[in-house]
Amino acid sequence: MAISDSLQVTKTRITAACVAAGRAPDSVSLLVVSKTFPGSAVREAFAAGARAFGENYVQEGLAKAQELADLPIEWHLIGPLQSNKTRPVAEAFAWVHSVDRLKVAQRLSEQRPAEMPPLNICLQVNISGEASKSGLLPAEVAALAHQVAALPRVTLRGLMAVPEPGPGALAQHRVMAALFEALKAEGLALDTLSLGMSADLEDAIQAGSTMVRVGSAIFGAR
Numbered sequence: 001m002a003i004s005d006s007l008q009v010t011k012t013r014i015t016a017a018c019v020a021a022g023r024a025p026d027s028v029s030l031l032v033v034s035k036t037f038p039g040s041a042v043r044e045a046f047a048a049g050a051r052a053f054g055e056n057y058v059q060e061g062l063a064k065a066q067e068l069a070d071l072p073i074e075w076h077l078i079g080p081l082q083s084n085k086t087r088p089v090a091e092a093f094a095w096v097h098s099v100d101r102l103k104v105a106q107r108l109s110e111q112r113p114a115e116m117p118p119l120n121i122c123l124q125v126n127i128s129g130e131a132s133k134s135g136l137l138p139a140e141v142a143a144l145a146h147q148v149a150a151l152p153r154v155t156l157r158g159l160m161a162v163p164e165p166g167p168g169a170l171a172q173h174r175v176m177a178a179l180f181e182a183l184k185a186e187g188l189a190l191d192t193l194s195l196g197m198s199a200d201l202e203d204a205i206q207a208g209s210t211m212v213r214v215g216s217a218i219f220g221a222r
């Protein structure tokens with residue numbers, strides 16, 4: 001299927017999931033995950049209307065951002081970020097979804113160029129509890145959220161997670177939504193729950209996701 005067609009299919013899935021959940025279709029945005037796919041594929045998705053793209057690997061994302069500098073793309077980093085790689089990320093990306101340490105957030109805030117708008121940040125939560133996954137434990141989220149919200153050159157937008165596929169997935173999506181609501185109830189002005197991928201975007205939207213991150217359903221298998 002052409003990228004423009006699979007992009008349309010994905011948008012239709014999102015709309016259908018919103019309708020099924022009794023939510024407004026424009027309450028969920030689409031982040032197109034382009035990791036491992038070439039700049040030419042990003043260009044095709046851009047021509048079909050996509051504007052926000054997610055990359056997992058810092059070097060690959062930076063290279064693509066440079067190659068596609070003629071396009072007004074909003075780049076999101078969704079993969080792990082080490083504190084010694086924060087500077088180029090602060091200079092090239094609009095969002096980082098994978099912050100799970102204060103040190104990384106502090107460096108991003110210090111290194112965000114003054115002439116750019118604040119960097120948008122989500123805290124990554126290890127919602128499945130798998131040892132192999134990065135992210136904060138749910139009990140650690142509130143303390144870091146308040147610290148990050150106080151930094152000057154970043155804007156804390158919300159939370160991100162990758163629930164473990166399987167029968168327990170919907171429950172994990174719902175725990176993420178509850179965490180997100182609890183932070184808002186503590187007075188944090190958050191608007192982004194980054195949850196749901198190609199295989200589970202319907203569960204995520206049912207639970208309350210506001211941004212789904214979709215790669216293989218649009219570009220094909222990696």
Ligand SMILES: *Cc1c(COP(=O)(O)O)cnc(C)c1O
Nearest residue numbers: 033078197198213214215216217
């Ligand atoms: C790869 C990746 C995605 C997209 O996954 P698909 O299954 O290809 O849709 C979303 N989020 C993160 C963090 C990823 O690493």
